[in-house]
């Protein structure tokens with residue numbers, strides 16, 4: 001067993017750390033206030049190749065495994081989560097479908113531009129009536145000659161306003177339930193495709209989620225992603241393999257909150273001593289430390305399993321659940337350690353507190369993860 | 383090809399590994415300790431690397447980065463390769479006991495003796511010792527023109543137009559290739575190495591040579607300077623807030639500047 005990161009990955013990681021510290025942190029407050037990531041910051045991220053994080057080298061990406069990707073996501077997690085989500089949704093659920101399920105032609109057509117960030121990716125599964133019950137899709141895809149016609153509405157789709165390429169799930173055979181769902185690659189310029197209103201939300205400022213309206217949207221047959229009828233399985237596969245990356249981003253945020261809490265607790269004095277001298281505060285620090293470290297071990301273990309090609313439905317669900325819950329607990333304790341400062345918007349703590357909250361909801365709620373875990377355990381023990 | 387335009391340039395960048403600008407300096411046994419310190423490409427040398435890449439991309443040619451030091455310098459050389467340099471050379475001088483700027487410049491001079499080059503770029507100063515000597519010393523030994531603290535450079539054929547920062551004033555100079563120039567802040571904004579660039583850098587050549595393979599003798603390059611003591615600047619004292627009527631404050635301020643700080 002080897003817990004050492006490769007030298008190359010360490011090198012990549014250091015570079016992302018420099019970029020995050022020097023370029024993203026300085027605009028974090030601006031992103032929060034304007035709900036917009038400065039063009040220049042996005043441009044620099046593209047120049048650095050951050051958008052090609054999960055794309056193979058032959059299509060212009062980085063070509064690294066999940067352990068490596070997690071090391072990089074961990075660094076990205078240490079800054080504004082809206083920025084991290086723009087990149088994470090693109091490199092995760094936005095591109096992974098084409099990477100893992102696309103045929104050679106689709107990969108050639110889409111991946112190079114997605115690797116450079118010229119084209120942004122998004123993933124559209126959720127609908128007003130299909131949230132946790134994702135198989136309950138109402139969007140239909142009807143075949144007409146060599147085209148499919150899509151009709152329906154998706155909502156809460158991250159990167160919808162920025163994206164050029166969407167992985168969209170739609171029902172091709174309503175008599176077959178989950179087995180009648182197919183994934184499509186839909187371009188924003190296809191006729192009948194429209195982005196609706198942007199949602200105002202609690203956090204993740206700078207990252208935008210919006211509605212997609214498909215009205216007789218024409219999608220060429222060659223844009224079916226994977227097999228017809230395998231869309232639901234595909235969606236779960238894309239989400240499952242993305243779990244480690246999401247956990248790594250949460251891990252980075254936990255580490256950042258630990259760093260900030262340590263600094264504050266050693267500097268802030270009350271009753272004549274730095275507050276870390278008060279045992280109640282020191283214990284909160286200890287708890288943050290333990291949970292962050294446990295999340296780190298678990299994240300890299302699941303990432304390693306992905307790289308080995310192991311089956312990991314249960315572990316991925318456990319990690320999604322654990323990473324999200326830990327991030328929320330850590331954010332809560334970090335805020336408590338900061339006292340009033342933690343609640344004031346001139347400081348970053350309350351932002352992490354709000355941004356942490358979504359991780360228990362999107363990409364499958366905590367409750368749904370528990371259902372998956374219990375289901376898998378019951379299978380194992382039956 | 384346009385009249386007078388060079389299409390291929392051979393550019394070298396001399397590069398130093400230095401303390402990260404944010405490191406706290408600790409003195410141990412009369413020496414600056416590098417225990418656990420982070421190292422970077424000297425920021426002024428980073429401007430030089432960036433400029434070399436820009437010039438190569440404009441005129442065609444090749445960029446080689448050269449660093450004198452030990453094996454640890456590989457990291458900074460790899461970073462320069464990841465930014466876009468084509469080759470890297472590490473000249474190991476670990477064995478030389480007493481080193482200063484004369485040592486580095488002499489080793490580099492021996493290295494360049496049998497090389498063809500159009501341009502050698504370096505930083506104006508290093509952020510550690512800040513002597514600004516290596517560039518000019520090297521140019522002197524190679525007997526080529528040298529311009530320091532440049533903020534812009536244009537090359538047309540063999541002619542070079544350089545803008546330099548002369549301690550706040552701007553000077554425009556015309557000179558010719560081969561040339562050694564040292565970079566001042568403002569020359570450009572160095573790029574972050576791209577992630578694919580880092581992966582590609584692994585496959586680029588990084589050659590290591592020992593200084594004594596260059597046919598030089600330790601005695602000839604040994605330090606010409608001697609470090610007598612090393613000490614940290616005195617700790618910053620707490621400020622003083624003047625109070626009372628504005629007119630009284632001004633009087634008190636003048637007295638302070640005159641008697642306490644003795645600046646007037």
Ligand SMILES: Cc1cc2nc3c(=O)[nH]c(=O)nc-3n(C[C@H](O)[C@H](O)[C@H](O)COP(=O)(O)OP(=O)(O)OC[C@H]3O[C@@H](n4cnc5c(N)ncnc54)[C@H](O)[C@@H]3O)c2cc1C
Pocket residue numbers: 089123124125126128130131132133155156157158159201204209358361362363364365366367368371
């Ligand atoms: C900011 C943001 C970004 C998003 N980005 C995307 C995106 O890019 N692409 C995309 O497709 N979707 C996206 N989503 C949608 C997200 O994945 C869903 O909101 C999420 O899956 C929950 O679905 P829901 O909102 O319909 O809640 P519901 O499913 O209605 O859940 C409501 C509550 O009921 C609980 N619940 C439901 N069913 C069960 C059950 N069987 N057992 C126990 N508890 C249950 C849930 O856990 C939850 O607590 C995003 C959402 C947000 C808010």
